[in-house]
Amino acid sequence: xxxxxxxxxxxxxxTAQNPAGFNYDEAKVPPYQLPDVLSGAKxxxxxxxxxxxxxxxxxxxxxxxxxxxxxxxxxxxxxAVDESAYGGKAVRKRITALFAGKKDGPKMExxxxxxKQARGPVPVFVGLNFNGNHSVxxxxxxxxxxxxxxxxxxxARASESSRWAIDLALERGYAVATVYYGDIDPDFDDGFxxxxxxxxxxxxxxxxxxxxxxxxWGLSRVLDYLETDKAVDAKRAIVMGxxxxxxxxxxxxxxxxxxxxxxxxxxxxGGAALSKRIFGETVGRLNTSFPHWFCANFRKYNxxxxxxxxxxxxLIALIAPRPVYIASAQEDLWADPKGEFLGGYHASxxxxxxxxxxxxxxxxxxxxxxxxxxxxxxxRAGKHDVTRYDWEQYLIFADQYLGKx
Numbered sequence: 001x002x003x004x005x006x007x008x009x010x011x012x013x014x015t016a017q018n019p020a021g022f023n024y025d026e027a028k029v030p031p032y033q034l035p036d037v038l039s040g041a042k043x044x045x046x047x048x049x050x051x052x053x054x055x056x057x058x059x060x061x062x063x064x065x066x067x068x069x070x071x072x073x074x075x076x077x078x079x080a081v082d083e084s085a086y087g088g089k090a091v092r093k094r095i096t097a098l099f100a101g102k103k104d105g106p107k108m109e110x111x112x113x114x115x116k117q118a119r120g121p122v123p124v125f126v127g128l129n130f131n132g133n134h135s136v137x138x139x140x141x142x143x144x145x146x147x148x149x150x151x152x153x154x155x156a157r158a159s160e161s162s163r164w165a166i167d168l169a170l171e172r173g174y175a176v177a178t179v180y181y182g183d184i185d186p187d188f189d190d191g192f193x194x195x196x197x198x199x200x201x202x203x204x205x206x207x208x209x210x211x212x213x214x215x216x217w218g219l220s221r222v223l224d225y226l227e228t229d230k231a232v233d234a235k236r237a238i239v240m241g242x243x244x245x246x247x248x249x250x251x252x253x254x255x256x257x258x259x260x261x262x263x264x265x266x267x268x269x270g271g272a273a274l275s276k277r278i279f280g281e282t283v284g285r286l287n288t289s290f291p292h293w294f295c296a297n298f299r300k301y302n303x304x305x306x307x308x309x310x311x312x313x314x315l316i317a318l319i320a321p322r323p324v325y326i327a328s329a330q331e332d333l334w335a336d337p338k339g340e341f342l343g344g345y346h347a348s349x350x351x352x353x354x355x356x357x358x359x360x361x362x363x364x365x366x367x368x369x370x371x372x373x374x375x376x377x378x379x380r381a382g383k384h385d386v387t388r389y390d391w392e393q394y395l396i397f398a399d400q401y402l403g404k405x
Contacts, residue, residue, distance in 0.1 A: 017384050018333045023279050026338070032276035035310055037317050037349055044353050047320075056254065056318060058310050063270075065209030065295035067255045068200050068217055073101040076225045079109070082141060089116050090170050091231070092141065097221055099196055106196050108183035109133060110222055111142060113166055114175045114231050123236035123260075123402055124175040125394070126222050128215055128245045129164070131155035132180045136164040148186040148194075163242065165391035172395050175232055177222055181245060184218035185211045189292040206297040212270065213295070215248035220256045227258075236260050236402045240394065242386045243335075244293065247271040254318035260402060263325045263394055266384050268335030270294065272326045272343040274312055276305050280336040283308075312339075313346035316375070320347070321354035323401040325376040325394060330367055332384040338364055344375045351375065372397055 018024060041051040060066050075098045085092035095110040111133040115122060129136055132145030138158040149155060166176045181187065185195030192202060195214060202208045209217070219239055227234040238261040241249030246267030253262030264272045269281040270293065284302035286293065301308055316324055326344045328337035341364045348358025351374055360373035368389070370378035376397050380389050 017331065018280070022282065022285070022334075024333045026279070029277050029279055032274075032278075032306070034274070034276065034313060034346055035308075037314050037347060038353075041350075041353070047350060047353055052318060055310065055314050059251075059254070059315060059318070061207045061295075061297060062301075062310065063294055063298045064216070064251050065207050065213045067213060067251075068209065070221065070224060071099055071199060074099050074221065074224070075101045076228065080141075084116075085139065085141070086113065086116075086167065086170065089167075090114060091116055092139070093229075094142070095225055097225065099199060099221075106199060108179050108218060108221070109145075110177055110179055110225060111136070112175060112177045112229075112232075113170060115170045115173055118173065118231070121231060121233035122173055122175050123238065123398065124177055124226060124232050124234070125169055125238045125240055125398075126177045126219060126226070127240040127242075128181040128184075128219065128248065129160055129178050130181060130245070131160045132182075133178060134158075135160040136178055137161050137166055145180050145183075147180070148182050148188075150187065162388075163386040165388050168388065168391055169395065172399070174395070174398065177226065179218065179222060181215055181218075181248075185214035187211060187244075187292075189290075192292070207295050210292050210294045211290075212244065212247050212251060212293045215245060216252035216255060219248065219252040220258075223256065223258055234258070238263060238394075238398055238402070240265065242266055243268070243384065244270075244290075247293075250315055250319070250324075253322070253324070254315055257322075259319075259322065261323045261325070261398060262319050263327070264340070265327045265386050265390055266329055266332050266335045266340075267326075268332075268340065270312075271335075271340070272312055272316060273336040273339035274342050274346075275301075275308055276311055277336060277339045277342075278305055279339055280334040312343045316343055316347035317350040320350040321356055321374070323374050323376070323397065325397050327377070327390055327393070328379040329383055329385065330379055330381050335384060337379050341377055341379070344377055347375060370396075372400060374401065 041047045079094040082092040091114040093112040240263035242265040246264040344359040351358035359375035361371045
C-alpha cells in the first residue's frame, strides 16, 4: 500500500511538466485491450522469421517511418585527440561524420571520452544530447556548436552537465560518446528540408521517416564509427536516451541489432509508455505539437488510440533478447510512469521465448527500488530529467549483463 501511495501522491496535479487538460487520474484510464505481442509465435524461430518482421514493418509503416540504410558516401574524419583529458583521466576524441562525404554537406560531430587506464577495448554508452557537445561538461577544448538551437539561443557550456555522469562512467571503465541531436535533424517542422532528410528520397506515401527516425538513424551511424575504433568494444555498445531522445534510443535498438543494450529514460508517449492508456501525453498531442517527429501515417491515430494495431510493449519486444532498461520519474506524470512499466512488463513473453524472464516485477516497484531483470525498471523521486541516480543504475545494469569492468 505504501508503494501505491507514494506513486499516487502526485497524481491529479497539473504542473509545468504535466500540462493541464490531460488525464493524470488512474481511475480515468479507459478500458483497453493490448494487441498480442506474440500473435501465435510459439518459438524463437516463429518470432524471428514471422512475427518480429511483421511488427517491425508495422512500426515502420504506421509510426516511425522507414529506417533508411547507411549511406555509402559517409566518411569519418578524426578532428582532434587529447591523451590527457578530464584531468588526465580520459582520452578525448572528436570525430566528424560527413554523411554525404562533403565538408559543406550534412554532418555531425562525435565527442568520445575513453578511460585513460583501459587495458583493452572498452564498452561504451552512446547518447544524443539536447544542447550541443559543449554542453555536456566544462571541457573548454570542445568547441561551441554553431548550429540551430531551440529558442535560437546557443546554450552555455556545461548547461546539460547534470545529465551526463561522464566522470562516473569513466571511473567504472566505460567510454561515453555523444552527438548533438540537432546535427542530425534540427528539431522543428520545416517540411523535412533540413538535417539528413534531403539525402533521402521521400515518397510522400505516409511512411517517410520523421525526426525520431532520423535521430535513431544517426545513433546507428555513431556505432558505424565505433566499430572502426580499436579502443572501443563495439559489441558492448549501449544506446541511451532521455525524453524524445529516449524514443529514438528504443527505435534504434529495435532496428539495429548491433546495440548490446538499450536504455530509455523518461521516454513516455511514443517511447516506452503504452499509448492505449491515454494517460499524460497522447498520440494526438504528439502529432499536433511535434508533427515532424513521426511519419504522416501516425496522425490517423490522433484521438483514436483504440484503432492502433500495435503498442509500445511490442516496440520493446523487438529488442529481445537484449537487455533493456526503462526509467521513470515520480513527478513526470506526462510520461506516464506506470505506462512505461507496463510497456516493459507486456514485452516479457518474447523474452521468455529466449529463456529469459523479461521484467520480473508483476507490479510497479516502489520509489528507488530498481528491478534488474533482463528488462530492468526503476522509478525515482523527482521530475523529468536524467540524474546521477539514473546513471548509477545504468552502470550497475551494464556491469550485470555486459560483464563487470
